[in-house]
Amino acid sequence: MGENLLEPLKNKTAEEVGEEYFNDLLSRSLFQGTESGKFTLHDLVNDLAMFVSGDSCFRLGNNVSEVARKSTRHLLQCGSHYIKNLNFEDLCNKKILRTLILKDIYPSGYVIDILEKLQSMQYLRVLDVCQDRYYMVLNSIVLESSRMTKVLNSIASLKLLRYVRFVCAGIKEIPDSICTLYNLQTLILRECGITRLPDSIGNLKHLRYLDLTRSPINKIPDSIGNLEHLSHLDLSSTRIENIPDTVCNLHELHTMNLYSCTNLKRLPNSITTLINLRHLSISDTPHTAMILQEWPALREMPPQMCKLKNLQTLAAFVVGKDSGSNIKELGELQHLQGPDLLIKGLENIINEEDASGAKLEDKKRIIRLRLGWEGDSDDSQLAREVLDRLQPHTNLEELFIRGYGGTSFPPWVGHHSFFCIKYLGLFDCRNCCWLPALGQLPSLESLKIAGFDMLEKIGNEFYSDSDGSSSSSSAITKPFKSLKRLHFSGMAEWREWSVVEVEGNREEGRGVFSNLNELELSHCPKLKRECLPDYLPSLETLSIWGSHHLAASLSGHQYPSLRVLKIWFCKKMKTFPEGRLPSDIQSIDISGCDELASLSDEGWPSNLKSLQISNCSKLFVRSNITQCNLGMLTSLTSLHIGHINEVDTG
Template sequence: MASQVIFDRIASREFVDLFRHKKLDQPLLMELKVTLVTLKAVLNDAEEKQIENPDVREWLDELKHAVFDAEDVLDEINYEALRCKLEGEAQTADKLTKKVRNLLSTSRNKFYQSMNAKIQELLQRLEHFVQLKDALGLRENVGRKVSQRTPTTSLVHEPCVYGRDEAKQNLSKVLFSDDASEENVSVIPIVGMGGVGKTTLARMLYNDNKVKEHFTLKAWACISEDYDAIRVTKTLLESVTSKPCQKTDLNLLQVELSEELRGKKFLFVLDDVWNENYIEWKYLQTPFTSGARGSKVLVTTRNKNIATFMRSVPIQTLEPLSHEDCWFLLAKHANVNPSSDPSLEEIGKKIARKCKGLPLAAQTLGGVLRWKPDSEVWNGVLNSIIWEKSDILPALGLSYHYLPAELKRCFIYCSILPKDYEFRAEDVVFLWMAEGLIPQGENGDNMEKVAKEYFDELLSRSLFQTSGKSSFVMHDLINDLAVFMSKGFCSRWEGRESHEVERVRHLSYAREKLDVAVKFEPLKGAKCLRTFLSISLKPYYRYGDSYYVSKKVLHNLLPSLTCLRVLSLSHYTNVTELPDSIKKLIHLRYLDLSYTAIETLPGVLCSLYNLQTLLLSNCFRLVELPAGLRKLKNLQKLILGGCESLTKLPVDMGELINLHHLDVSGTKIAEMPMQMSTLKSLRTLSAFIVGKSTGSTIGELGELPHLGGKLSILQLRNVVDARDALQANLKDKKDLKELELEWGDEDADDSQKEKDVLEKLQPWVNLEKLTISGYGGKDFPNWLGGSSLSNIQVMCIRKCSNCSSLPPVGRLPTLKELYIDGMKLVKTIGVEFYGSTGSSVIQPFKSLEKLEFGWMKEWEEWVPSGSGGADFPCLQELKLLECPKLRGSLPCDLPCLKKLSVRG
């Protein structure tokens, strides 16, 4: 792993201060520092030579294990210091006697004596590595220039594709032809080696607008090495029906899929097929035959034999790119102009030749060289020894080799993710944080921000790839690279195979319907395990799925894994409680109990002072949280979404001064507890519920300056004084992107007060989405249609039952979607809606693409703006639902309209 990062942490000021202020041996500290500096000096040389020298790799791996153990010792000291601080504060408050404090002090001295012994043992281990470095020929300060993180966090959008025009054209002809085999369905195989771009080409075709128009249904299924006919059939069925399916019987699934396809023209993509069993393929495709003539199945595979028995049209073999196209692709990802620097172009073309025509290799190397137009760096890549010595694809090995140290460690950790596993950025970010891979950012940046920058950097280097709107995957070969580089430290279990895990640090395993104790027998000796992560190989969780884990795992195994930092028991529906022995996991940072049947949390949980992330989403039986939650000084993320029985938060919630994220969506909480304003570190707050009596007032939001993302302020009818709303200071919350203002279902008792409240809740100018619901004022404040919302893209106005007219939202230049419903007093929509006044007429709704009116019971007339041009020049979709009195004409000049829905 990235030993540099670990060394930096142990040699940090935090570590030094810990020795200085606690009862630890000072000479031992100096000796340890000298040893660390000596070892750190040869790390670059060791990282380079491990590729060709197994002895160096073994030396480096053993050194990493030693430094991991040192981290655990440091963490143990940190925990003890925090425990003494917190318990000391509690004892002072309770006025304990001097005798008790003396006993505590004696206990503390014994602890630090034992730590001195551990550090002495650690020092002896490290000195052994110093003695061996000369024998291995390791030299100080040898290394290459490491490409720095790019100054941008731009995400990869559409992939840059070169040299595939002819292949795409040939496949398009076949796709759009209605000539088919006797079963009406053509199977089109794309064959090529790993990394040559089969999936990219298939995705280009799948997302082509002509394809969308030509086929009634389409679906994408990733097959991969773990072939499962039930999983594949269910994936296709759920894609074409757009709803989850609970069936597990293959025959029933096939019957339903056959009925859904009957008489319809469809396109299926079966990506990454490995199964060579002809009988199983014929069985899988049985439902396809009910589709209409011209239906197509596009198959990508590395195996030509598979393509031969599956095909019904000629095979499209995808050859490697030409050297020229490889160079263009590399230059694109390196962000250089091929003709701007002749010397750089000459080196770049030589590097491109070594990519052997593989697009994946070219784009990952482009990521290595991105924003580094330096011939020394480029020559270093060209002449690297990795081209001759690596057991993996050399270009991919170089993409790892030239990563900055902090990114190496994050990338390697992702080797615990299975192939084709889709993940969200935040899932990975919070695991990195829990494992100590993310430093506190410069300039006061929080760890989440730094971690997201790391994630975007790995994405820009093509080590991650986008998969859908908000998920990501690792290419198979990239996954192989991560596994190769993490050997001995990371492990993932995907079946019943045996494993050597005694010294493994990070483990993921495929969650099964019944996880029995014998499955985890190998972990009895894994005393240094840090990650215990359950993962579902299904594409997503379906409500009603049940998983069970042996009670022996909970009560016997887990408490013995005392180095754990990440523990996930997510989706085990038989987990109703945690044993008190969980208190032994003092290093724990991340605890995921989401989708379990947990009823109460043990009080000892509150002694896990290092906890950063606590996930309780959809714990539908959870009633309340332990009172001692305030002790979790390092808690950063608390998700309670879906805990439908939860009606209150702890009264001392305000003591969680390091809490960064609080999600209470899906709960029945009636009001926020007092002193919410003390949570100064809070970055996201899903909802703030204004209480009727004793809870926090809305004004406390003003003391939370870092709030961002989405915020819902609910039950605004409970605001007593409109001046409290002004104190919420929404106008200065620059990181807010989405805001919901909801007054509740009761009728307004003071419409003027409600207008005053809304007037004072004007948000920051960069807000992107605004929802106003249940507002009881008689009209809207001026800011709602003015320049103060110059970046708004989506607006929803609902159930504002006292308003007889709409706000002038036509003035908003960036508004793309507008939803209005339940405005029961509105009879006419006229010039005020468009933003026009008596003296001026403007061109309204310059960007609006979607407009929906619903449940407007009294709406009779829709008057045009009189601007002289189209009132809705970009409108693509218009819906009118349950507007029974509307008469006259609709807007006539709608040049971009694609969809019109009228009902009631």
Template sequence: MAGAIVSDVLEQLISIIAMETNQQVRLVVGVKKEIKKLTSNFQAIQAVLLDAERRGLKEMAARDWLDKLKSASYDMDDVLDEWNTAILKKKVCLFLPSPGFCFKQVGLRRDIALKIKRINKNIDSIAREKDMFNIDTSRSIEEPPRIKSTSFVDVSVVIGRDKEKNYLKNKLLHESNEDKKGVHIISIVGMGGMGKTTLAQLVYNDGEVKSNFDKRIWVCVSDPFDEVRIAKAIIEGLTDSVSNFTELESLLKHIHESVTKTKFLLVLDDVWTKEDNKWEPLYNSLNNGLHGSKILVTTRKSTIAGMMESIDIINIEELSKDGSWLLFKRLAFFDRPQQECEKLENIGREIVGKCKGLPLALKTVGSLLRFKKTREQWQRILDNEIWKLEEFEKGLFPPLLLSYNDLPSMIKRCFSYCAVFPKDYEMAKDELIQLWMAQGYLGLKQNQELEIVGEEYFDMLAMCSFFQDFKKDDGDNIIKCKMHDIVHDFAQFLAKNECFMMGTGSDEESSYSFENARHLKMTLEDEQASFPTNLCSIFKIRSLIVRWKYNDSSSISNCLSNLFKQLTSLRALKLDEVFGENLITKIPSEIGKLVHLRYLNMFSLRGIKELPETLCELYNLQTLNMSFCSKLEKLPDGMGKLINLRHLINNGTFALSCMPKGIERLVFLRTLSKLVVGGDGHNSQVFSLDCLKKLDYLRGSLEIRGMGNVIDGAEAKNANLWSKKYLLHLKLYFDYKSEASSTEVSAKDEAVLEALHPPPNLEKLVLMGYRGITMSFDWMAPLTQLRKLTLEDCINCEHLPPLGKLPLLQTLEIRGMRGLKRVGNEFLGIKNNDSSSSSSSLTFFPKLNHLILHKLENWEDWEYEITEDFAIMPCLSYCNIVNCPKLKALPNHFLQATSLERLNIVSSPVLKQWAIYHHIPITSIPRRLFRQLTI
């Protein structure tokens, strides 16, 4: 991890030299020389860091040297960030001049110069010290041992894999229905120590598998992927003789000839390479085998299984509780008297629980405890964090270290940062990426798509099995995940002395050393609301997650005020409290002192009514999360100063009645969850819809409240909504206090909607409270990517919008449309009831599968005037019609529907009688489930 922070600092130093050369910044006298010297020192240190970091895992001296280097690098990073912040402030002040600013700048530059000189002396010392430890670039890197696997296994001692074995065995013995020709590949994927090799050994030695194949070959591939060695091993397995060939071409030709008329099973154990140009020639040489030949691959990376075009991927999971206990008991209680086993069983089961089903952990701890006789010795194992035990460093961590060392340096520290969360914590992917970004792990350039970089880093960690228990949204995108407890222990091992979790009142606190602490999660439970007195170096931390569990609001305010004065190196701050307590009622003005802050999370602080104006002095802020601060009434007027803000997350801010106009200056915004238009009379300083004009980076979801405050179509057109190509979900609320309709309001809403022009890639749209009479064909037609549409309380609409030709629409929900009386051809998207020009093969609503029609009180007729045999809603599976008392019948395509699985008709007596007459089965569903039927 030291390598990454050194690289960051070095990048900044080189950038400063370039800016000084181009006269974009003016260095204080003497600092230029110091900067160049620092750069030279960091470059020399960077050249030997790989050797130092590998040695630091084993050698205390090297580890201490790395800690000193990281500390000095963090200090330098703070100074450079302070400098960059001053430059940012100058940019902001060009728009908002500040008295005495130039004088302050001169003083600041001198202060920075002194800090740089002090750090340079420290770095000088560290650079000299590396020579004492003989750290160099030429030393061969000692990798953790890679144990070569074989096909041999004692089947009688393998526990808990019967289900996986039977599934895999079935795949090997039977042909897949896949169309893929040639030799089929099956992959077993899982983190290190999960038992992939053992599972492969079980099926490899199974009697039925043996008799099904003419030849079976086992090759331990490991890393690097040596094509010549692997080819020779395959030939040995096929011919029972050693090959004399040395050229790859000759070896592959021999394999190609040897597998002809041979049904074979090839196991490639422990595959790491992602280079398909190395794999493809080998696969092509094997593709001459008889029908039914199989290749079984074990790997830690799902990307490799995909690269090898596996027809089946088996994600191997943890052992069950019973299986874990049996495996542990066989090792820990071996040759132990029955009476002794009974005394140790309870504590043994607790220890097994800590291993969370990881076979390697169970084997390691079971073997360790076999030779520990007393309950006190077992209790020590139970009480310790596994990563603190030397035995586990030797037995369990090397396999994880192999996966870790395979990661690029920037992703390594993204992984180790996860140690700041407690075990079994459900990490939100977007939040994790924002925290990485706050620490500078995703790069330093503001105009980069840092979120996409973060997605790539997250995906790589997930595909390397460092993350698990994924939760996905309805688009199959990962939104949350967890870490296996042992993987979390490994992250703590890597981040020890940097990441801490603690609570006040603990006896362990006195033993903590916070000298190098950078990331801290705290739970404050006592009435004093203060940090423990031994946190002398706490001002260096870069991440703080703090939670209160008591109800003294005034003490909390004082505590926060003191924290903000001391923790001036903070990059990320998350304030939390026990749900529903409303303990934090005020954010102190001292928050403006956190000049390095990039991430501020105040999620669900329901006691806060306003934010201090000093918050707008946080020029580096990238993420501001105030979702479900339900009493928050207004945002600071100076929000436009936050020129680096990328994520303004404010879902559930129900009391927010207006937003400041300055938000239009935040051109780097990627997330703006909720936007309130107008809402403060004719105040020109509140946000109007045309303030969206330059916010073209907006992505994800946007909710716009106060559409009723939009003056006219010109204001809507100037919002340039169609230019927001990354915006996928849009909610438009035409908020009117009175339900009374008027011709003037209807005409204005129609003009606003018509001028708005929706984003081109919109997938979900909610339109609520719209008072227009119609929704034009030209507005709906461009929504070719739309998958879900909700129209609610559009009380004046007399016609359903033309939706039938939307190619991807899957869910349509219409509620509270009082003006609707008849549905006809316009709903299909046929203009003027003229279908003669349409092709007879046309399909309307081709993908629609959920249709929800609620509270359409005046709707009477639903029929189409078409002569051709069109297909309408061919995929419809769920239809819910509720409180449509005047509706007489459903159109003919419902009578012919073969895909319809559930039709629910409630409070629509006329329609219900029609359905009974036509023998259409109606599903009886309780009212409480209506909403659950929507996607």
């Protein structure tokens, strides 16, 4: 597909054809999946390939005593040790070597030693140098940029190179000489520290793939518009603020990745002339979908985005003001596949019918949807109508809503027909007085709710869309039956938390939150501790932030599986514990409790093994030191006390 060898068939795109081919090969066990979601050759197929390739392919790793044969055409050296028995001078004099891959070789200076000998490898086609980022950061390893510049200048003499990749290679800038590699088709320079591209980059007339991911570069030269064959451009996690208008000359461009470009303010207005563009990714990375603080800085989309008829991926869409981009344009992008879609600027919609025009319900392949409003809402009813008309397809797996200005949620939010939703987040919905009925989402595993300033009570409406009467609640299907993680944060007025009764014996785990493993309550200053659910059979970790009245005691609560208790930044808590804690807790972490002055002699878990106390300096002043007797903790095996400004022992 990358070489444009696949052609569309009938009503199928080249990507769909390629997916069918891949799935066919997967079903025949040519490939096998891994736990990380990647694919590798099946072991038997790999062995067969190694046998057929004979001496033409050679891999040299740790604890290998062999040397490369004279007939070796493709060489891979990997491992974390200096390997002395590989004679690169010999290889450099051969005219047969076509591929050289150097992976995770340390000491790092050895990599440069090898690269400085490449000048005579005139027939080399592929050069791939990849160092492990985490190992280099952990060991404060930095490749010498001056030596790497010389290496790049010498590589420029290898005129047959088609593929060049450097990862974590300490390259600050690309010399003009590299831009004389007229056969180069792929240039990947990830995490190399590049701060600028030369204007001569436009001389690489055959370049198809350019990747500068995680580089501190903040500007792209206009000459990039001369790369007429470029089909893939990746500027993710760079510091760029604008995309030059000349990019719109790249009519072969299929993919433009701009993930986590938090400084990017605008896209060129003429981007709609890129009629072959299929993937435009403008958002944070999918892996940070649960963290909504870093939404794209784009103010609005270019007008007439609907002209990009072949667009399959549009990770973010910003609704414009007045004559700007209209949300209805999403409805005309009929080939939109997802899997991610973020829509921000929803406060700019002045007619709820425009939201209907987005036709989100027809987009079956969107599995992660994020909807965002900014600023205070002047019309809560309009906000509700807009959200109601943005109802997505029931295939959705993740839903996040931020800044919603309505006082309540439309019925589709939490409806049991959304049987695939696993992750759901509601943030900064400051006018809402009630939570939606989320308890009947059968697959919901993680729920985060934050910034509901007006909410005072969580009642029966949270568990089901019934009327909340005793007769109807008895018929409720077990609420939150799949929920494992529940986080509440920034609920300034929240006072009461009611839990509905569900038919069945609660000791058998058939009640509400029967599978909940992790509960976090952060900055809920008015929530009464007696309102906490009294029975959570599967709860293993309880975290309490900034809510001292919840932290001190869990008396009367049955949490038989609780093992970890975290109490952070409870500024007003003066003694701990104030009552008896569940006996099976094994680890307690107390941090940032400035007023904590004493530790009680009673109430501690009988099986406590680990106790961590940090940033609680009042606990260790002379007047309080005698109130810190831990002798009763006979099961304790680990005690950590840290970040104490001054310990006055008299």
